[in-house]
Amino acid sequence: MASTASRRGPRAPSSPPTMSPTSALAAPPRVGEQIQRLRTERNMTLDDLSRSAGVSKSMLSEIERDKANPTIAVAWRLTNALGVSLDQLFAAQKAPETISVAGxxxxxxxxxxxxxxxxxxxxxxxxxxxxxxxxxxxxxxxxxxxxxxxxxxxxxxxxxxxxxxxxxxxxxxxxxxxxxxxxxxxxxxxxxxxxxxxxxxxxxxxxx
Known part of the structure; x- marks a missing residue:
């Protein structure tokens, strides 16, 4: 005759297993914000970047507002026009400072x-x-x-x-x-x- 424990099956853990930090998916980078920041730092208008990268102004506006995700080909054209690498575009941004001072x-x-x-x-x-x-x-x-x-x-x-x-x-x-x-x-x-x-x-x- 099987024991009571064997009929009940294995016990459930007392608490759910915790995920290690490396197992959780990181939030995707805000590519639109990155592009807008880089464009503004270079004193480029939407028209300027649109012409330089060969990307329509309406599409660029959607990307900057994170309403659309650029394809790798589009991202490559934008980074070339901005003078940065794809790695820089997709790099994770540091958390903002509590107080930022500009001289x-x-x-x-x-x-x-x-x-x-x-x-x-x-x-x-x-x-x-x-x-x-x-x-x-x-x-x-x-x-x-x-x-x-x-x-x-x-x-x-x-x-x-x-x-x-x-x-x-x-x-x-x-x-x-x-x-x-x-x-x-x-x-x-x-x-x-x-x-x-x-x-x-x-x-x-x-x-x-």
Missing amino acids: PHDIPTLDGHDAKYQLRVWGPIELAGKFEWYELTLQAGGALVSNAHEPGTREHLTVLQGTVEVEANGIAKRLKTADTARYVADVPHAIRNAGKGDAKALLVVIHG
Whole structure:
């Protein structure tokens, strides 16, 4: 006669087995974020990278927003255009620092010498194309003239120093120090120094 234990079969373990860290699947790299970061670091627009890599702008936009995964062939063209290797593109990213400090020399600066303006890019790279903020300095007679951005984009301009004129879709308003203008930016628009000295302003762009 078989024993009671043998009829019941083997005992279940008291707790489920634990998986070793190496047995769990690692999260896939955020390729879209990597591409957007590399593009922004090189001051390339979506159009620039699209032309250089031979990838349609709409596809590139989908990839950067992690709405589509690039094939190896597409990833290879993008990395060539960005001047990096595939290994760098797919490398795991370090966890972000709790507090990240950027010194004055770490802030990208865009100079429009002929138009007499300077833009200091205060916003982080990962928000480029979504939410951006800048310190805008306009010399006397200077102007920042822009074509229409994507539909739904708005700008918010606060004057920190001097007198500034904002124009959007043919309508102009003059602002003095501490005034704030909020306006549509999916139409042609411009920011001009309306005074005799330098003007400075905080410019926030919220993309549609």
